Amino acid sequence: MAHGAHLAPESDNQADASALDRALLAMVAEAARLTAPRMWINRLRFSSRRAAVAARSRLQRNGWVQQSQLSQFGRSKDSWMLTLWSATAVDNGVIADSRSYLELVAAATTGRYLGWEASLLPALRECDNPDYYPEGSIGWLAPGDENYLHEAREEAKKLVPRGRELPRNLRDICALLPELRGQRSRQALASGLGVLIGDRLVAHAPLAWVAYRQCGGFYPCLLGLERDTAYFPESIVAEAYDAEADLWERLREAVLELPAAEQ
Numbered sequence: 001m002a003h004g005a006h007l008a009p010e011s012d013n014q015a016d017a018s019a020l021d022r023a024l025l026a027m028v029a030e031a032a033r034l035t036a037p038r039m040w041i042n043r044l045r046f047s048s049r050r051a052a053v054a055a056r057s058r059l060q061r062n063g064w065v066q067q068s069q070l071s072q073f074g075r076s077k078d079s080w081m082l083t084l085w086s087a088t089a090v091d092n093g094v095i096a097d098s099r100s101y102l103e104l105v106a107a108a109t110t111g112r113y114l115g116w117e118a119s120l121l122p123a124l125r126e127c128d129n130p131d132y133y134p135e136g137s138i139g140w141l142a143p144g145d146e147n148y149l150h151e152a153r154e155e156a157k158k159l160v161p162r163g164r165e166l167p168r169n170l171r172d173i174c175a176l177l178p179e180l181r182g183q184r185s186r187q188a189l190a191s192g193l194g195v196l197i198g199d200r201l202v203a204h205a206p207l208a209w210v211a212y213r214q215c216g217g218f219y220p221c222l223l224g225l226e227r228d229t230a231y232f233p234e235s236i237v238a239e240a241y242d243a244e245a246d247l248w249e250r251l252r253e254a255v256l257e258l259p260a261a262e263q
Contacts, residue, residue: 017115020140020208021095023225024118027138030228031120034091039119041130042066042084042102043142046111052080055109059084069130073143081114081143085130087123115140117211136214138221138230145211145218149195152220156192159184170200170262174248177240186241194234197251198222204259207231224257231255 025034032038046052049070056068066084073079088094095116103113117139127133141149159180160166167173173196180189201207201222212221212230222231236254240247252258 017099018096019225020210020223021099021116022092023208023223023228024116024139024210025090025092025095026228027223027230028090028118028120032122035089036122037087037089038121039123039127039130039133039135039137040066040086040088040090040116041118041137041139042098042116043114043140044082044084044102044106044111045114045143046080046082046106046109047078048110049080051109051111052082055105055111056082058105058108067126079143082111083130085127087126090118114142117213132216133213134215136212138210138212138223141209141211145220148218149209149220152191152195153199155188156196159189159192167196168200170197170251170258171248173197173200174246174251177237177247181241186238189241190234190238193237193247194220194232197237198233200262201231201233201255201257201259204262205255205257207257222255227256229256 028034028038044052044055046055049072052070056070059068064084066086069083069085071081071083073081098116099113105111106113117137119133119135119137121135123133123135157166159176167176173193176193177189184192198209198220202209206225207222208225210221210223210230212219212232219232220234222233224230231254236250237247239245240250
């Protein structure tokens with residue numbers, strides 16, 4: 001697995017997709033046995049409602065058993081998402097076969113398969129709306145998650161004092177916390193510095209951005225592709241902020257995959 005792959009949900013690199021699928025499934029398996037039924041969600045994206053409806057009809061004709069929900073997202077009238085969900089057991093075979101099939105269905109109607117997510121704990125019952133499933137789940141980024149990260153990157157640019165460039169070294173990013181304390185809100189610093197740190201780590205370590213969700217809330221998460229680890233950059237920044245601690249030292253203590261060049 002090459003370092004530097006952001007593994008966005010619209011990636012065309014199948015090797016990257018397989019690596020992230022394996023890492024996600026390993027994290028899910030660590031929380032609860034794979035034979036237990038859990039909330040399992042798949043998402044497909046389309047440029048028109050007609051295409052999304054056609055894909056859903058094809059799935060129904062072919063006996064796809066998951067419930068479905070069609071929704072428009074973003075400001076564009078040409079952005080539609082088909083969400084599929086069920087309470088079922090998943091394993092490597094289920095994930096690989098489903099990816100192949102759903103990619104085929106999406107491509108047949110000019111759509112794109114975005115990826116999947118699964119609850120960490122067993123699902124005790126079916127859920128009417130997967131967006132508000134109460135237990136924690138982890139998986140590929142959805143369009144709204146990508147938008148959140150994009151907006152956080154834009155906000156991060158505003159954190160840098162006028163006339164200075166956006167820092168690209170982890171030490172320099174961490175050094176902004178005490179400098180900006182009191183000038184920016186805790187949330188602005190956590191999200192802005194968090195996404196800068198996360199992007200830097202993804203570019204130089206075997207890590208990828210994924211989505212952790214609970215009770216409808218999205219929490220940007222870094223997942224280790226070579227070991228079962230997950231990190232929340234925003235939380236690391238927020239904890240350093242609250243404790244008035246050195247962010248660089250907190251980062252070194254927390255992240256096992258910290259690039260050697262940055263240490």
